Amino acid sequence: MYSVEKVKALAKIRTPESFDTLLEIFRSDENIDVRREAVSSIGRHNDSSRIYDFLREEAFSRRNPMELIYQMFRTCLYRSGDDSRFAEMRQEMLAYWQNEILYKMNDYYNYRQKREKHKPIPKITTPLLLIGDNCETLKTLPENCIQLIFTSPPYYNAREYSDYGSYAEYLAKMGDTFRECHRVLEDGRFIIVNVSPVITRRPGREFESIRYPIHYDLHRVLTESGYYFVDEILWVKPEPSVPDRVSGYRQTRKPLSYKPNCITESLMVYRKNCSFLLDRNMKEHDEYDRHDDEAIDTTNCWYIAPKYDKNHPAVFPEELCRKVLRYYSFEGDAVMDPFAGSGTFGRVARKMGRVPVLCEMNEEYANIIESESGGYYDVRGRSREKSSQQITLWEGL
Ligand SMILES: C[S@@+](CC[C@H](N)C(=O)[O-])C[C@H]1O[C@@H](n2cnc3c(N)ncnc32)[C@H](O)[C@@H]1O
Known part of the structure; x- marks a missing residue:
């Protein structure tokens, strides 16, 4: 049994062996938080091809709870800027799941990427x-x-x-x-x-x-x-x-x-x-009236x-x-x-x-x-x- 902290520590060691261990944890652990951390750690590894293969196998599987799917989508988002395979998979995941949380994550990511200036507020x-x-x-x-x-x-x-x-x-x-x-x-x-x-x-x-x-x-x-x-x-x-x-x-x-x-x-x-x-x-409102007396x-x-x-x-x-x-x-x-x-x-x-x-x-x-x-x-x-x-x-x- 692994703890979330142990999985996090494992994520810092970016070797093929630690990747294997993370996969093992994802597949065998029963604790959803630990499995979620394993997905997140896999996403931070260096080997894009292995990460891509992992997502291809797991990100469209209805065996996986949606909480894990959201984490996989997060990996897709952050890798899609540099690697077109993840950009394509991101669209495939949106189309496959048609899930409102994935759409929101996608919008938020796009918003952050654009670094849009604030619209003028009349x-x-x-x-x-x-x-x-x-x-x-x-x-x-x-x-x-x-x-x-x-x-x-x-x-x-x-x-x-x-x-x-x-x-x-x-x-x-x-x-x-x-x-x-x-x-x-x-x-x-x-x-x-x-x-x-x-x-x-x-x-x-x-x-x-x-x-x-x-x-x-x-x-x-x-x-x-x-x-x-x-x-x-x-x-x-x-x-x-x-x-x-x-x-x-x-x-x-x-x-x-x-x-x-x-x-x-x-x-x-x-x-x-x-x-x-x-x-x-x-x-936008650092100064405000606290109404402490009410x-x-x-x-x-x-x-x-x-x-x-x-x-x-x-x-x-x-x-x-x-x-x-x-x-x-x-x-x-x-x-x-x-x-x-x-x-x-x-x-x-x-x-x-x-x-x-x-x-x-x-x-x-x-x-x-x-x-x-x-x-x-x-x-x-x-x-x-x-x-x-x-x-x-x-x-x-
Ligand atoms: C429930 S009352 C609101 C009462 C209000 N909260 C108050 O404290 O007096 C709804 C009001 O909406 C107005 N109203 C209904 N349709 C409207 C519309 N399309 N455009 C503007 N006012 C409308 C009605 O004339 C009515 O006075």
């Missing part, structure tokens, strides 16, 4: 209000200019402000918005979407109502729009604040009639796909009472916005809500030193937002009425 300097359908209004913003998106889209046809022809049409429309959001979001930054399952009113007592697990379906919409899943945070509400669904069962105790009270909503946390690690996004939410359950508002039927509690802004943005960041409603997110963002960018298509809600103290720059107004006005909306382009 800096939004003025709070903006984009009135109209966000699929259109967002087109007025440059790429990469937003550092955080937090939003609560319409929950299909649950409220009077939204009416879609079908659930499929709703999801397609969400896709249009999230793709546009993707364009304006800075590479590697977060989008957080607040939704929960909804039920639509049944057309008559003889018909069954349909309950839609919106967050399950939005997952696919988000990943197809170019984001990847990071976390699900549950917004937990006090039970008395939600509709009572359990009373029927409470009376009869009859199985199958059980319907629990739904006290949670999801905050779906996703990151914009990019070839670099989150470290790079963080490195307690930290250590779990993915955030206990917050819902908020009722006379102007809008589904507003964010300010506390929810505050937590999202604190954990997922820096001071000075441009932060966007593409379904802004009465603009709660923008209000909290401004208080926390961020620059809000809000989209809303309902004129009444947009008027509420515009009347906020501090004001917003109405982008539509600029193109219609104030085109001659000199105002800097963003810098750095």
Whole structure:
């Protein structure tokens, strides 16, 4: 039995005999970490032809756990610059496994090779209000200019402000918005979407109502729009604040009639796909406010009472916005809500030193937002009425 340390030590002796021993360890050891280290050590040997033969035999074998295949692919990547056999095998492995982790490794390697200069990031300097359908209004913003998106889209046809022809049409429309959001979001930054399952009113007592697990379906919409899943945070509400669904069962105790009270909503946390690690996004902010005096939410359950508002039927509690802004943005960041409603997110963002960018298509809600103290720059107004006005909306382009 070998230990990982012993295998590492063996890797430093680059003789044909140590190669043989590493092969032996790879084939006979039962510990996956030891076998993985053996693959890594084989990849660092000098004899390219032996390494190539080893990979040819093992890198397409379904006997090998994927963890070992990833290590073999790593060898292929780092050898592909100098040796075309490995470059070819790299493509063959991608085509054979069609595995998302291999694709990510490949992208990251390409990114490192290119040593691309950072794209210029336009800096939004003025709070903006984009009135109209966000699929259109967002087109007025440059790429990469937003550092955080937090939003609560319409929950299909649950409220009077939204009416879609079908659930499929709703999801397609969400896709249009999230793709546009993707364009304006800075590479590697977060989008957080607040939704929960909804039920639509049944057309008559003889018909069954349909309950839609919106967050399950939005997952696919988000990943197809170019984001990847990071976390699900549950917004937990006090039970008395939600509709009572359990009373029927409470009376009869009859199985199958059980319907629990739904006290949670999801905050779906996703990151914009990019070839670099989150470290790079963080490195750009060496100076930041630590908020040492504030307690930290250590779990993915955030206990917050819902908020009722006379102007809008589904507003964010300010506390929810505050937590999202604190954990997922820096001071000075441009932060966007593409379904802004009465603009709660923008209000909290401004208080926390961020620059809000809000989209809303309902004129009444947009008027509420515009009347906020501090004001917003109405982008539509600029193109219609104030085109001659000199105002800097963003810098750095
Ligand atoms: C759930 S509400 C958001 C409420 C908001 N979080 C708040 O605190 O007030 C969703 C909002 O999105 C708006 N909306 C729906 N579709 C839109 C679209 N395509 N473009 C812009 N706004 C849209 C609706 O008018 C509604 O006010």
